[in-house]
Amino acid sequence: MSTSANSPYHHGNLRQALLEAALIILEKEGEVGLGLRDLARAVGVSAAAPYRHFDSRAALLEALAVTGFQRFSAAMEAVAASNPPDPMAALGKTYVLFALSNANLFRLMFSPQLKKDGRPGLRMAADAAFDTLRHVVGGDMQTGRIKALAAWAKVHGLSILLLDGQIALRAGEDTEALIAEIIGSL
Amino acid sequence: MSTSANSPYHHGNLRQALLEAALIILEKEGEVGLGLRDLARAVGVSAAAPYRHFDSRAALLEALAVTGFQRFSAAMEAVAASNPPDPMAALGKTYVLFALSNANLFRLMFSPQLKKDGRPGLRMAADAAFDTLRHVVGGDMQTGRIKALAAWAKVHGLSILLLDGQIALRAGEDTEALIAEIIGSL
Numbered sequence: 001m002s003t004s005a006n007s008p009y010h011h012g013n014l015r016q017a018l019l020e021a022a023l024i025i026l027e028k029e030g031e032v033g034l035g036l037r038d039l040a041r042a043v044g045v046s047a048a049a050p051y052r053h054f055d056s057r058a059a060l061l062e063a064l065a066v067t068g069f070q071r072f073s074a075a076m077e078a079v080a081a082s083n084p085p086d087p088m089a090a091l092g093k094t095y096v097l098f099a100l101s102n103a104n105l106f107r108l109m110f111s112p113q114l115k116k117d118g119r120p121g122l123r124m125a126a127d128a129a130f131d132t133l134r135h136v137v138g139g140d141m142q143t144g145r146i147k148a149l150a151a152w153a154k155v156h157g158l159s160i161l162l163l164d165g166q167i168a169l170r171a172g173e174d175t176e177a178l179i180a181e182i183i184g185s186l
Numbered sequence: 187m188s189t190s191a192n193s194p195y196h197h198g199n200l201r202q203a204l205l206e207a208a209l210i211i212l213e214k215e216g217e218v219g220l221g222l223r224d225l226a227r228a229v230g231v232s233a234a235a236p237y238r239h240f241d242s243r244a245a246l247l248e249a250l251a252v253t254g255f256q257r258f259s260a261a262m263e264a265v266a267a268s269n270p271p272d273p274m275a276a277l278g279k280t281y282v283l284f285a286l287s288n289a290n291l292f293r294l295m296f297s298p299q300l301k302k303d304g305r306p307g308l309r310m311a312a313d314a315a316f317d318t319l320r321h322v323v324g325g326d327m328q329t330g331r332i333k334a335l336a337a338w339a340k341v342h343g344l345s346i347l348l349l350d351g352q353i354a355l356r357a358g359e360d361t362e363a364l365i366a367e368i369i370g371s372l
Binding site for chain 1: 329333336338346
């Protein structure tokens with residue numbers, strides 16, 4: 001497999017270039033705006049070229065969600081490794097700010113349409129993100145799991161309520177300050 | 187305004203009958219399956235009859251969401267009034283179980299497509315549900331609001347994660363017991 005003679009991309013580069021372009025289209029136009037043909041046009045390759053890397057639109061969406069979880073995990077790992085005074089609060093804030101800054105990617109990562117069962121790569125990437133949280137929570141197997149699920153529920157819920165415009169901000173209220181207050185309140 | 191001569195419905199009854207039928211269709215087929223024509227057929231009235239009560243599909247969806255919030259509030263008020271030993275936990279469990287038992291209605295109630303700004307009836311119904319939570323939380327204006335938002339985020343997040351199939355249950359694990367554990371854990 002090689003890219004066409006006049007393509008500026010090597011095989012590995014093209015996959016990465018397609019993913020980067022797809023992430024931009026996803027945030028700008030949402031999942032519906034994302035087709036393999038438009039993507040080829042955006043990157044400047046033939047309409048057939050993306051199929052060398054993603055055999056369907058579903059495969060592209062899955063690869064985007066995997067990339068999303070990898071970046072999400074990396075952001076949380078970096079915060080956890082920086083020894084913040086309140087690791088759970090720091091992690092929670094990182095979670096919600098990632099969601100708000102990557103709204104459509106975040107929705108895709110947790111889309112019920114993109115079933116994680118039967119997609120081992122996606123399952124692994126998602127589990128790795130949960131494991132970061134699980135590790136910071138500590139505790140024994142069952143207590144730690146329940147605490148991590150509770151923390152996850154809170155930051156996921158806050159992300160969704162903010163993304164969906166359900167929480168009415170007061171006049172002049174700063175979103176980031178409100179997030180910190182809510183996360184710190186329990 | 188009156189219903190047609192051979193309709194079994196009085197004006198007020200028809201609205202209620204349409205809403206009840208719409209709630210059933212919504213849970214069975216999801217929001218996409220819900221049109222005013224299909225609804226007329228399900229209730230056994232002329233295709234024009236629903237328009238006497240809902241001038242568009244959006245108006246029907248709004249009325250369904252309002253009904254949803256009213257039932258949601260009623261369920262939470264009933265639990266709060268029963269003086270449970272841990273009111274916040276009892277309310278939280280009621281929230282999540284309502285979401286799981288009325289999945290599509292719950293999604294509609296919190297749909298970002300159904301903007302609450304500019305729909306005062308929907309805004310009021312949604313605010314009333316939050317006020318029940320706010321009342322049980324207690325506290326002064328700002329602390330109470332933040333605590334209520336945190337509690338809301340947790341139970342909303344848990345609902346969404348369960349509805350979207352993101353929380354992997356262990357073999358033999360009971361959903362309701364897991365919900366109680368997670369809600370009780372903070």
